[in-house]
Amino acid sequence: MEFRYLGRSGLKISEITYGNWLTHGSQVENEVAHRCVRAALDAGISTFDTADVYANTKAESVLGEALKGERRESLEIFTKVYWPTGPGGKNDTGLSRKHIMESIDGSLRRLQTDYVDLYQAHRYDTETPLEETMQAFADIVRAGKALYIGVSEWTADQIREGHALSKQLGFQLISSQPQYSMLWRVIEPEVVPTCEELGISQIVWSPMAQGVLSGKYLPGQQPTEGRAADEAMGKGMQGFMSDDVLTAVQELKPLAQEAGLTMPQLAVAWVLQNPNVAAALIGASRPEQVEDNVKAAGVKLDADLMAKIDEVLGDAAVRDPGKTAERAPQQRVA
Numbered sequence: 001m002e003f004r005y006l007g008r009s010g011l012k013i014s015e016i017t018y019g020n021w022l023t024h025g026s027q028v029e030n031e032v033a034h035r036c037v038r039a040a041l042d043a044g045i046s047t048f049d050t051a052d053v054y055a056n057t058k059a060e061s062v063l064g065e066a067l068k069g070e071r072r073e074s075l076e077i078f079t080k081v082y083w084p085t086g087p088g089g090k091n092d093t094g095l096s097r098k099h100i101m102e103s104i105d106g107s108l109r110r111l112q113t114d115y116v117d118l119y120q121a122h123r124y125d126t127e128t129p130l131e132e133t134m135q136a137f138a139d140i141v142r143a144g145k146a147l148y149i150g151v152s153e154w155t156a157d158q159i160r161e162g163h164a165l166s167k168q169l170g171f172q173l174i175s176s177q178p179q180y181s182m183l184w185r186v187i188e189p190e191v192v193p194t195c196e197e198l199g200i201s202q203i204v205w206s207p208m209a210q211g212v213l214s215g216k217y218l219p220g221q222q223p224t225e226g227r228a229a230d231e232a233m234g235k236g237m238q239g240f241m242s243d244d245v246l247t248a249v250q251e252l253k254p255l256a257q258e259a260g261l262t263m264p265q266l267a268v269a270w271v272l273q274n275p276n277v278a279a280a281l282i283g284a285s286r287p288e289q290v291e292d293n294v295k296a297a298g299v300k301l302d303a304d305l306m307a308k309i310d311e312v313l314g315d316a317a318v319r320d321p322g323k324t325a326e327r328a329p330q331q332r333v334a
Helices: 030-042 054-067 098-109 130-142 155-168 191-198 233-240 243-250 253-258 263-272 287-296 303-316
Strands: 003-005 012-014 016-019 047-049 076-081 116-121 147-149 172-174 201-204 277-282
Touching: 003 277, 012 277, 016 030, 016 287, 030 054, 030 287, 047 201, 054 076, 076 098, 098 116, 098 130, 116 130, 116 172, 130 147, 130 155, 147 155, 155 172, 155 191, 172 191, 172 253, 191 201, 243 303, 253 263, 263 277, 263 287, 277 287, 277 303
Parallel strands: 016 047, 016 277, 047 076, 076 116, 116 147, 147 172, 172 201, 201 277
Antiparallel strands: 003 012
């Protein structure tokens, strides 16, 4: 495993970070989840990312149990706040001071820790003044409940405004957690340059484009396994499931073989070539998936291979920076 600094801070994290978005507390049994976490630890992963909304708080509880007994100082534990939790009442969502202050205490209790290393705004809250949100984060940092603050799926302008307020309030905004992969490059034109300027790193989710870059989905064939085969999750993948995209992805297979990598390893290694990326988030429903994906750590892809990937994917890759704002919630869910 290799480690990278997160933003312009002194915090180092494992460049492969374990996330439990779609697995713990919902898709896999707790015993399997614990074995996946153990596989991550055995592979040298020290950084674990979750959120209170995952499985409506159950994912945090599973992760807390799985990490019990580990030396806390050797781990970096991240969680998030924004989406509805609990019964989804009027104040059970968003980035109001009330919701943030109540949520951090709930997360710490479920994770069985006195603090999180990184507390992240899971989306931008259009209904709460940003000053209120950032003041709440500042107070959480001063109380020692979080060491650093980050954001997820914020636009470049939102990140710039949040960063300015964080400096005024005396804490560090050090990370952005967007979707990023060979097929989804919307952060490259605006978010990445802004973050490079401000000293903020990316912790990217879905480096395998929700499994599409594994190559298991074939053009012209109805998926029978994976997320695309699930009606609910498949709806969010339609942009990646066109025959044109799936055909282009199949053409990556010889490039992966040439590099001595599996398709998932190539996908994870690709996002790690971006110097503004501090970590790629991987999830797993089996320990073997962790063991395979971590082999992307430390891999250097040469310029010729990167150019061939661009040539193969062509217009299949989405690059429009407006997609971040377009896909963001315009109002709170509750």
